[in-house]
Structure formats: C-alpha cells, structure tokens
Amino acid sequence: MTKSITLNDIAIKLNVSxxxxxxxxxxxxxxxxxxxxxxxxxxxxxxxIPNFVARNLSSKKTxxxxxxxxxxxxxxxxxxxxxxxxxxxxxxxxxxLAVSQEDSxxxxxxxxxxxxxxxxxxxxxxxxxxxxxxxxxIIKKRGIPIVFFDRTIDEKEFSSxxxxxxxxxxxxxxxxxENGYSKIGHIAGWKDSNIGRDRYRGYKQALKKSGIKLNSDxxxxxxxxxxxxxxxxxxxxxENKLPEILFAxxxxxxxxxxxxxKEVGVNIPKDLDIICFGDSKxxxxxxxxxxxxxxNTTEFAEAAFNLLLKQINAGDKFADEHLExxxxxxxxxxxxxxxKDTK
Amino acid sequence: MTKSITLNDIAIKLNVSxxxxxxxxxxxxxxxxxxxxxxxxxxxxxxxIPNFVARNLSSKKTxxxxxxxxxxxxxxxxxxxxxxxxxxxxxxxxxxLAVSQEDSxxxxxxxxxxxxxxxxxxxxxxxxxxxxxxxxxIIKKRGIPIVFFDRTIDEKEFSSxxxxxxxxxxxxxxxxxENGYSKIGHIAGWKDSNIGRDRYRGYKQALKKSGIKLNSDxxxxxxxxxxxxxxxxxxxxxENKLPEILFAxxxxxxxxxxxxxKEVGVNIPKDLDIICFGDSKxxxxxxxxxxxxxxNTTEFAEAAFNLLLKQINAGDKFADEHLExxxxxxxxxxxxxxxKDTK
DNA sequence: GTGAAAGCGCTAACAG
DNA sequence: CTGTTAGCGCTTTCAC
Numbered sequence: 001m002t003k004s005i006t007l008n009d010i011a012i013k014l015n016v017s018x019x020x021x022x023x024x025x026x027x028x029x030x031x032x033x034x035x036x037x038x039x040x041x042x043x044x045x046x047x048x049i050p051n052f053v054a055r056n057l058s059s060k061k062t063x064x065x066x067x068x069x070x071x072x073x074x075x076x077x078x079x080x081x082x083x084x085x086x087x088x089x090x091x092x093x094x095x096x097l098a099v100s101q102e103d104s105x106x107x108x109x110x111x112x113x114x115x116x117x118x119x120x121x122x123x124x125x126x127x128x129x130x131x132x133x134x135x136x137x138i139i140k141k142r143g144i145p146i147v148f149f150d151r152t153i154d155e156k157e158f159s160s161x162x163x164x165x166x167x168x169x170x171x172x173x174x175x176x177x178e179n180g181y182s183k184i185g186h187i188a189g190w191k192d193s194n195i196g197r198d199r200y201r202g203y204k205q206a207l208k209k210s211g212i213k214l215n216s217d218x219x220x221x222x223x224x225x226x227x228x229x230x231x232x233x234x235x236x237x238x239e240n241k242l243p244e245i246l247f248a249x250x251x252x253x254x255x256x257x258x259x260x261x262k263e264v265g266v267n268i269p270k271d272l273d274i275i276c277f278g279d280s281k282x283x284x285x286x287x288x289x290x291x292x293x294x295x296n297t298t299e300f301a302e303a304a305f306n307l308l309l310k311q312i313n314a315g316d317k318f319a320d321e322h323l324e325x326x327x328x329x330x331x332x333x334x335x336x337x338x339x340k341d342t343k
Numbered sequence: 344m345t346k347s348i349t350l351n352d353i354a355i356k357l358n359v360s361x362x363x364x365x366x367x368x369x370x371x372x373x374x375x376x377x378x379x380x381x382x383x384x385x386x387x388x389x390x391x392i393p394n395f396v397a398r399n400l401s402s403k404k405t406x407x408x409x410x411x412x413x414x415x416x417x418x419x420x421x422x423x424x425x426x427x428x429x430x431x432x433x434x435x436x437x438x439x440l441a442v443s444q445e446d447s448x449x450x451x452x453x454x455x456x457x458x459x460x461x462x463x464x465x466x467x468x469x470x471x472x473x474x475x476x477x478x479x480x481i482i483k484k485r486g487i488p489i490v491f492f493d494r495t496i497d498e499k500e501f502s503s504x505x506x507x508x509x510x511x512x513x514x515x516x517x518x519x520x521e522n523g524y525s526k527i528g529h530i531a532g533w534k535d536s537n538i539g540r541d542r543y544r545g546y547k548q549a550l551k552k553s554g555i556k557l558n559s560d561x562x563x564x565x566x567x568x569x570x571x572x573x574x575x576x577x578x579x580x581x582e583n584k585l586p587e588i589l590f591a592x593x594x595x596x597x598x599x600x601x602x603x604x605k606e607v608g609v610n611i612p613k614d615l616d617i618i619c620f621g622d623s624k625x626x627x628x629x630x631x632x633x634x635x636x637x638x639n640t641t642e643f644a645e646a647a648f649n650l651l652l653k654q655i656n657a658g659d660k661f662a663d664e665h666l667e668x669x670x671x672x673x674x675x676x677x678x679x680x681x682x683k684d685t686k
Numbered sequence: 687g688t689g690a691a692a693g694c695g696c697t698a699a700c701a702g
Numbered sequence: 703c704t705g706t707t708a709g710c711g712c713t714t715t716c717a718c
Contacts, residue, residue, distance in 0.1 A: 004485060006695060017705045022697065030703060047481065052459040053405070054695030057396045057710050073425045073624075078416045085415070085442055089449075094456060097440045099428055106432075113437060116395040138390065142347060281416075285628040349711060360689045365713065373687060397711030400694050 064094040066114035068124040075280040083301030100127045121145040145311035149304040161304040168293035168327035169202025185218030185243035218243040229256025248276035275335040288333030407437040409457035411467040418623040426644030464488040488654035492647040504647040504666045511636035511670035512545025528561030528586035561586040572599025591619035618678040631676030
C-alpha cells in the first residue's frame with residue numbers, strides 16, 4: 001500500500017516551494033513554461049494524483065454538481081442523466097447523482113448531503129409531491145445555484161428549464177380533434193405539479209378552442225408512472241366512463257393504460273385510442289406505437305446544464321431564467337381515427 | 344447570501360469547545376446524553392450543515408463510492424445503478440457516477456478523478472476494450488478497494504461479481520438443442536472480454552455435449568450493443584450463412600438482430616429463431632418477445648455493493664472474492680421449434 | 687467527560 | 703516569476 005504522494009513531495013524533489021508546484025500543475029500563468037514542464041514531468045513520473053478534497057476545502061469550489069431525479073430506470077430520466085453527464089464531462093465537472101424515488105423526505109436528505117459535499121450547483125427534477133420549498137430557499141440563500149428541470153416548483157425566483165408543456169398538450173389534443181374525436185379524456189398528473197397542471201391546461205385550451213365541453217367523467221388526476229395509468233384506466237373502465245380517446249400526461253402513464261386495456265380486452269386504438277406527452281425508446285416496439293409529444297433530450301439537458309453553469313459563473317449577480325424547450329407532435333400508430341374511417 | 348455556520352459557531356454559542364460539538368454531532372460516546380441533546384438542538388436551530396469536504400480531509404474517509412459503467416441509457420445498467428444506489432443510500436454512502444461510453448481513455452480519466460476525490464471504493468463494469476489494467480493495479484496499491492461487476496478484468500487479484508456466464512449460455516444453447524435445433528449460431532462478444540469469452544465457452548460446451556460440430560460460419564465476434572447485433576446479422580444474411588437459430592451474447596445484440604431481420608424480411612422466429620443472454624424491460628413489448636437468460640438485478644447489485652463494503656471495512660487484510668450470480672432461462676416467444684412443429 | 691494542540695493537503699493573498 | 707504566511711472546517715490524538 002503505497003503512500004500517496006503530495007505537492008510537497010514534488011516540491012522537495014525539485015527544490016521549489018509547494019506553491020510553485022501547485023501553480024504549475026494548475027497552469028497558472030505565474031509559472032514559466034520551462035518550470036511547468038519540469039514540474040509536470042516529475043509529477044507524472046511520481047504518479048502524483050491531486051487531492052481534490054484538500055483542494056476543494058481551500059478553494060471553496062468543487063467542480064461538482066448534484067443531480068437529483070425522481071427515478072432513473074426510466075428512459076426519459078436515464079437519457080437526460082446521460083446527456084447532462086456528457087455536458088459535465090466536457091466542462092470538466094463531476095456529478096453526484098441522487099434518486100429521490102418520488103419521496104419528498106429522501107429528496108430533502110439528498111439536498112442536504114449535496115450541500116454538505118459543497119457542490120457548486122444543483123440540477124433537480126422534483127418528486128411528485130415535494131415539500132421542500134423552504135429548503136430550496138435555504139439553498140438559494142447560501143448562494144448555491146439551483147436549476148429545476150422538467151418538474152419545477154412554482155416560485156419564480158428559481159431558474160428552470162421545462163418542456164413546452166401547455167403547448168405540447170394543446171397540439172396533441174388538437175390533433176385528436178382534427179382526427180375527428182370529440183370525446184377526449186385526460187389521464188392527468190397531479191395538479192400541484194407544473195407538468196400535471198400545464199398539460200391539463202393545454203388539454204382544456206384545445207377543447208375550448210374547438211368548442212368542446214370538458215366532461216369531467218373523462219378526466220382523472222394521479223401520478224406520472226405506469227401504475228397510475230393502469231389504475232386510472234381500470235377505474236374509468238369499471239365505471240364505464242371511457243371516452244373515444246385518452247390523452248395521457250406521460251409516456252409511462254400511456255403504457256399503463258395500454259397494459260390495462262389489453263388485460264380487459266379493450267383494443268387500442270380501435271375501441272379506445274390514445275396519445276400522450278413524452279416519448280420513450282420503448283415506443284417503437286409497442287403495438288401499436290403511441291403517437292406522442294416529443295422533445296430533443298440533448299437540447300433539454302444542455303439547456304439545464306448551461307443555465308446552471310452560467311449561474312455558477314455569475315455568482316450573486318445572476319438573474320433567474322426560465323427556459324422552455326420546444327416540443328413536437330410525433331404521429332405513430334395511435335390517434336388515427338380518420339385514417340381508420342377512410343379505410 | 345447567508346454565511347454558512349460552522350462547528351465553531353455552535354461551540355461559541357454554547358460555551359463549549361468545537362471538539363465537543365463535533366463529537367456530540369457524531370454521537371461519539373465521549374459526550375453525555377444531555378450535552379448531546381443540547382448541542383444537537385442548537386445545531387439544528389442554527390441550520391448547521393456539516394462540511395463534508397473538511398470532514399473528509401481530516402478523517403481521510405469520504406463515505407463516497409465511485410461507480411463506473413460503460414453506458415447508462417440501457418435497461419441493464421440503469422437498473423443496476425438504481426439498485427446499487429439504493430444499497431448505498433441504506434448504508435449512508437454517496438455515489439459518484441461516471442460513464443465510460445465504452446471508451447478506455449475516458450474510463451481512465453474517471454478513475455483518476457475518483458482517486459482524486461478520495462472515494463472509499465470503486466465499483467466498475469469495464470469498457471469493451473479497456474486498457475487500464477495497470478491503472479487498476481495502481482488503485483489497488485493505494486489501498487482503494489475495487490470491485491468489478493459483470494464486465495471484469497481477468498486478473499484474479501481483483502474482487503468481482505459476475506453472472507454465471509458460461510452456465511447461462513450453456514443452458515440457453517442446450518434448450519435450443521432440446522427444441523430440435525442443430526444449426527445453432529452465436530453472435531458473440533469480443534473474446535478478450537470475460538462476458539464474451541465465457542458465454543462463448545458455454546455455447547461451445549453445449550454443442551459439444553450433444554455432439555454437434557461447431558460451424559464457424561455461424562459464429563461472429565463483435566461488441567455488446569444493438570448495432571453490433573444488427574451488423575452481424577446483416578453480414579451473415581448477405582453471405583447467406585444464417586443458421587436455424589442465433590444465440591446472442593446480450594439483449595441489445597438480440598434486439599439488433601431482430602431489427603435487421605425485420606428489415607430484410609427474415610421472420611423471427613419462423614425463418615430464424617433467436618435466444619439471448621440478458622433480459623430487458625423492453626422484452627415484454629417485443630413481438631416476438633425473446634427467450635433469454637435472466638438474473639436478479641437486486642441480488643447482483645447488492646452482491647457487488649456488499650462485497651465492496653466488506654472490503655472497505657476490512658482494510659488491508661481483505662482477500663479477494665469472486666462471486667457468481669445465478670442465472671435462469673426464461674422462455675418467451677422465441678426458441679420454440681418444437682412448439683411450431685407440433686402445431 | 688472535556689478541550690487544547692496539531693494537522694489533513696491544498697490554495698489565496700500578498701510580498702519580494 | 704517565486705515563495706511565505708495563513709488558513710479552509712473538521713477530526714484526531716492526548717492530556718487534564
């Protein structure tokens with residue numbers, strides 16, 4: 001077990017001070033080209049590995065950002081994490097990952113840990129029912145930049161990057177109307193979550209624009225997971241309140257609907273059509289694949305990361321920003337009434 | 344921007360030394376029940392958040408482990424990460440995540456970063472062509488425990504947790520034989536990777552046991568991703584060298600085969616049957632779903648984490664261990680020749 | 687039980 | 703350009 005070598009070891013060997021070594025290794029302009037080369041060569045020859053813990057303590061920067069997501073084994077978040085991860089790597093930042101598992105308390109704990117680890121910033125997509133509003137304020141007061149993505153809190157004093165939730169939902173529902181549907185239901189997300197609320201708004205707006213009255217029998221509010229879609233469908237089905245088409249608040253919800261429908265022999269899209277907000281790698285393997293509102297993951301992740309970076313670099317004099325990433329309607333094998341009709 | 348409060352602030356407020364506060368907060372037996380309660384109450388009232396950077400520097404422990412995987416947006420690794428993540432959380436460890444993207448150099452960089460961050464240990468699944476053998480030795484010499492999982496290096500002086508690769512492959516191929524196939528091909532992984540090599544061994548052994556001669560026309564070596572499966576199938580197809588059934592080294596490879604087959608009008612499982620090592624959430628949505636060798640993700644992740652933990656706690660006097668996680672054959676809608684025959 | 691002293695390895699600020 | 707001084711906030715002896 002070799003003792004790990006320090007700045008001092010290099011300094012002694014070269015008969016310079018450890019400050020000089022430190023500067024040389026960090027390419028500080030103070031040090032001459034020659035010295036630097038010399039020092040670096042000795043460092044690598046000795047197998048020097050800087051101690052970031054010490055560096056971070058003294059510099060009060062960690063070049064580490066915390067990323068908190070509600071789930072990870074989910075194509076949407078896995079993809080985003082991978083993208084954020086790439087951005088971080090390119091910019092020489094490290095990532096501490098945490099998963100809240102939709103649990104507000106765990107989320108809180110992770111945030112505390114990240115503060116303790118002195119991350120330079122946090123990117124977070126909050127849990128379904130996050131109750132950490134006050135804690136986000138504490139973080140802010142400490143001067144730690146925080147960027148909310150996808151699932152945000154409502155306070156406008158926090159930077160956020162979201163999808164164009166309302167607009168995307170609007171486009172989806174409008175397409176359903178265009179395709180001849182008028183009995184349009186919505187398996188919606190919790191209204192206290194921005195994505196639930198805004199997609200619901202888009203849904204309502206599209207109906208309104210076409211003069212269709214909202215039938216509350218066809219609207220159910222719950223979570224964003226597969227099970228929520230499954231349960232909601234089953235409820236509507238049992239109560240015999242199925243519309244012609246359901247607009248699902250997320251892809252997993254649509255997946256749950258599809259699974260439930262299959263189970264009780266409701267054919268999609270013949271007996272019940274669906275469309276949803278959000279795509280997945282899985283979609284192309286579904287039968288039928290689901291027409292959906294989609295987005296560019298890389299663009300989304302980069303926006304969040306760059307916003308955080310900007311905020312980190314700006315320090316106090318940063319004004320919060322709220323970015324919205326454009327969404328597109330992607331037509332696949334559902335939401336196709338006209339097509340069926342003309343066959 | 345509030346100044347962050349330190350041990351000292353609490354100490355002053357209570358007129359004790361910061362050592363006492365430090366001990367109380369860490370439940371050190373030195374401190375009396377009363378004092379501890381008092382101190383903790385003041386700490387929380389002041390909104391004290393410990394500075395792990397300082398703590399880590401002085402204690403030389405970080406309660407952080409590094410996890411390196413080749414990819415993340417892949418059901419196998421996403422699931423494992425989530426499971427490892429859960430273990431870590433339960434045991435009060437933090438995770439630094441890194442993705443090598445199958446790139447040996449990135450892998451190396453990540454390892455260095457983790458050493459610099461002074462992680463207490465590393466769990467890694469190496470890149471397809473990792474050339475960091477010497478670096479793993481450096482890590483070991485530094486006394487940093489490292490556990491390889493799934494994709495390991497061959498050196499026996501490193502702890503590892505793998506699936507029962509040879510045995511699983513054997514079972515899969517034997518099932519193909521049982522079902523009446525004799526022309527059995529293998530889209531194999533690189534032979535220099537343990538999973539490629541061992542699954543290939545299982546394949547050969549199953550053939551041998553039944554007295555079937557291996558036909559090298561039907562065996563192709565490449566990587567572990569979807570594209571590799573796609574390309575391999577295309578090659579065999581163009582050269583008109585397709586067997587009756589292909590055993591794919593991983594699920595993504597099988598997926599690639601399926602996609603390619605569809606493209607050129609080869610029906611699976613009628614014209615060409617398949618079976619593979621490894622399952623995926625996606626599998627149930629495939630048509631046909633693929634019979635495969637599967638495992639228990641939680642068991643796998645826990646084994647890796649616990650082994651690392653054991654190693655961390657044991658310090659120098661730890662002897663390397665090599666665990667193998669049992670695999671099972673899961674029959675779905677492929678590898679069904681007999682079923683077809685008897686129809 | 688409590689605390690004073692020493693230092694983890696590094697960097698910031700300043701002086702030469 | 704180079705080096706000295708002084709910590710960063712905490713834990714670890716070890717003495718009381």
